[in-house]
Amino acid sequence: MKTKLTIFVLMLLALSSCSKSFKQIDVKTLKDNPVSLFADDWMVVTAGTSTDYNLMTISWGALGNLWGYPTATIYVRDSRNTFTYMNRERYFTLCAFGEECRDKLKVIGSKSGRDIDKVKATGLTPLYTDLGNVYYKEARLVLECEKVYFDDFAPNNFLDPAVVKIYNNEPSLHRVFVGKILNVWVK
Numbered sequence: 001m002k003t004k005l006t007i008f009v010l011m012l013l014a015l016s017s018c019s020k021s022f023k024q025i026d027v028k029t030l031k032d033n034p035v036s037l038f039a040d041d042w043m044v045v046t047a048g049t050s051t052d053y054n055l056m057t058i059s060w061g062a063l064g065n066l067w068g069y070p071t072a073t074i075y076v077r078d079s080r081n082t083f084t085y086m087n088r089e090r091y092f093t094l095c096a097f098g099e100e101c102r103d104k105l106k107v108i109g110s111k112s113g114r115d116i117d118k119v120k121a122t123g124l125t126p127l128y129t130d131l132g133n134v135y136y137k138e139a140r141l142v143l144e145c146e147k148v149y150f151d152d153f154a155p156n157n158f159l160d161p162a163v164v165k166i167y168n169n170e171p172s173l174h175r176v177f178v179g180k181i182l183n184v185w186v187k
């Protein structure tokens with residue numbers, strides 16, 4: 001009985017978080033801790049158009065200030081399907097979700113868009129910004145970014161042996177993408 005009640009309350013919470021509408025905020029008023037946002041909550045990066053896009057979970061990233069504007073920096077391995085989209089597209093979005101979506105983020109971070117339709121598999125609801133970029137109704141935070149820089153990690157420049165080990169275990173390298181943060185929406 002207690003389990004049924006807990007499930008019911010969790011479903012209600014999930015539904016209420018989905019039904020809230022987004023409001024636009026100034027990035028400087030963002031309440032989230034930028035380290036926890038990536039390391040603990042995880043984010044979903046999406047690049048592409050309404051008819052052809054790809055999404056994946058990321059936990060490496062940074063929010064900051066560069067060249068006079070707010071930026072989001074993310075790291076995408078060249079083996080990911082998302083890599084193709086990140087290179088091709090001018091924009092990308094970063095979405096954060098509540099704990100109730102953790103299982104969806106696990107699917108999005110373990111399956112490839114080459115093999116399955118991850119939006120269908122997770123039941124996420126795609127929405128589109130005025131610029132045509134994809135985000136999700138179930139998100140609690142959305143950053144819309146314009147790609148302004150990319151570069152590949154140079155293996156000779158790794159100074160931490162623990163990092164060298166990461167790339168020895170999985171040789172495909174990360175490309176760094178810096179996005180200018182254009183819009184921020186929260187619920």
Ligand SMILES: Cc1cc2nc3c(=O)[nH]c(=O)nc-3n(C[C@H](O)[C@H](O)[C@H](O)COP(=O)(O)O)c2cc1C
Pocket residue numbers: 042054055056057058059060061075076077079080081082083105106108109110111112113114174
């Ligand atoms: C918690 C978590 C964090 C991840 N962080 C990253 C990351 O920062 N960069 C990256 O390239 N892959 C990361 N991944 C792996 C990709 O999400 C995963 O390989 C995904 O299936 C790629 O999908 P795609 O082939 O459709 O692009 C992460 C996975 C998980 C579960």
